Amino acid sequence: MADNVLWIVTDDQMRSTLRSMDRTWKRLVRKGVHFRQGYSAMPLCGPARASILTSRYPHNHGCATNMTHQPFVAQGHDRDTAATRMKGAGYSTGYFGKYMNGVAQDPTYVAPGWDRWVTLLDGMIDDPRVNVDGEVRKVDSQRSFDRFAGTRLRRFIRRHQDAGPWFAVYSPTAPHGPYTPSPEHADDFDGVEWDPPSLNEADMSDKPTWLQDLPPQDRRKMQKIYEGKLEELQDVDEQVDRVLDVLRRTGQLRRTWIFFVSDNGYLLGEHRLLSKSQPYEEAAGIPFAVRGPGVEPATSDAFVSQVDLMPTTLDIADLDPDAGRELDGRSMLGPLRSGDWSSWRRRLIIENTNLDWSLLREGSQAYIEHHGTGEWELYDLERDPHQLTSLRDVDVSDWSRKAGELSRAQGLALRRSEQ
Structure with a gap:
């Protein structure tokens, strides 16, 4: 029987917090490949989720703001996603969790390609409602929705243990604010220390003017x-622990690929910034781990992006990722199985098409270009991991050229520019 695929996509989770999830760390991260340099295509919930589902960078899917659902559907992007292709290949499919911002304005919408559809209608914190296969229901709270969705996911997994391969997404709203952990965990980290070196950075003279x-x-x-x-x-x-338990008990764990990512990271006072959307490691970087059949446990410094999830998933299903449309991401399947990342991309673009900046990662360096003002930053993350001092007196013309190429390209041409 073909392998199953599960994506777990958290909301506003920093890379640094992954280690605090003991069960996930032990049973998923340490059983697979942990990527220390995983990135959001654009560090903002809606555009990032559009990139995850389509393997298109924001400059190619055109959804620049957080109200993503309407422009995504208007452009027909929902008709060619990982879900539509996997369903076309005979997979059972299910989406359980937060979808895109703006979907509350279309409350009975069910995206093409999904057999099961359990999504939160965003923007209804005081009156949380969910869409279950096109029917609107109410839940006790936004946070209880994560448990609601997790229960439906586990039921989906049990029902398909002997029914052929499946592809599913579990997308909890946590750890997005407002912060309302369950009573069991409400005091787990009371008084936790928070004092990163870049908190309220004293000398901001190397940062852009604004x-x-x-x-x-x-x-x-x-x-x-x-x-x-x-x-x-x-x-x-x-919830992750319970999903893994169900996979194990139903005999599916050894034939299920599990991808753990977030939509974006989060800034908590680093460089005096709060929230996401900005081109610094805390916001652009995301937790990224993959467990699957034949994958040897490892830690990798390969540059990986959310846009790589769809082509890898299609490759697992023995589909040509570029059939009908060239994808911006690349399949990780070969390197995941072999452990050899020597032919992987050398450079990676991260962008914000709304705030008009590009971030280019190559080697240990991070080049940031603010297109509207012509300002730039260049950091050596090996020597300056907290991005406290931008390099100066450096010719960045080659950096600017490469960033420009990647910010305009798509599909195979984009992937060639990464080499």
Whole structure:
């Protein structure tokens, strides 16, 4: 029987928090490949999710703001996703969790390609409702939805243990604010330390002009948000553990590929910034791990992106990822199985088409170009992992050229530019 595929996509999770999820770390991350340099295509929920589902960078899917659902559907992107292709290949499919921002305006919408559809209608925190296969229902709270979706996912897995391969997504709302962990975990990280080196960075003279006069963030507020994120992630950790239990008990764990990522990271006062959308490691970087049949446990520094999930999933299903449309991402399947990443991409683009910046990663360096103002930053992350001092007196014309190429290209041409 062909292998199953499960994507787990958290919401606003920083790379650094993955280690706090003990069960996920032990049973998923350490059983597969942990990527230390995983990135969001664009560090903002909606555009990132559009990139995950289509393997298109934002400059190619055209969904620049967080209200993504309407432009995504209007352009027909929902008719060619990982789901439509996997369903076309005979896979059973199910989506369980947060989808795209804006879907509440289309409450009975069910995206093409999904046999099961259990999604939160965003924007209804005080009156949370869900869409179950096109029928609107109410849940107790936004956070209880994660358990609701997890229960439906486990039921889906059990029902398909002898029914052929499946492809599913579990996308909890955690650890997105407001922070309301379960009572079991509400005090797990009370008073946790939060004091990264770049918190309220003292010398901002190397940052773009608009950042230089930012006031410091409230350290106590940053600590409380961090505390809330860690506590909510304990609830996600329990859900992941239960999913793994069901896979094991039904004999499916050894033939299921599991991808763990987030839509974006999060800044908590680093460089005086709060939230996401910005081209710094805390926001653009995401947790990224893959467990699957024949994959030897390893830690990798390969540059990987959300756009790689769809082509890898199609490759697992023995489909040509570029059939009908060249994808921006590349299949990780060969390197995951062999452990050899020597022929993998050498450089990777991350972008924000709304705020008009590009981030180019190559080697240990991170080049940031702010297109509207012509300003740039260049960091050596090996020597300066917290991005405290941008390199100066450097000719960045080659960096700018490569970033420009990748920011305009698509499909095979984009992948060639990564080499």
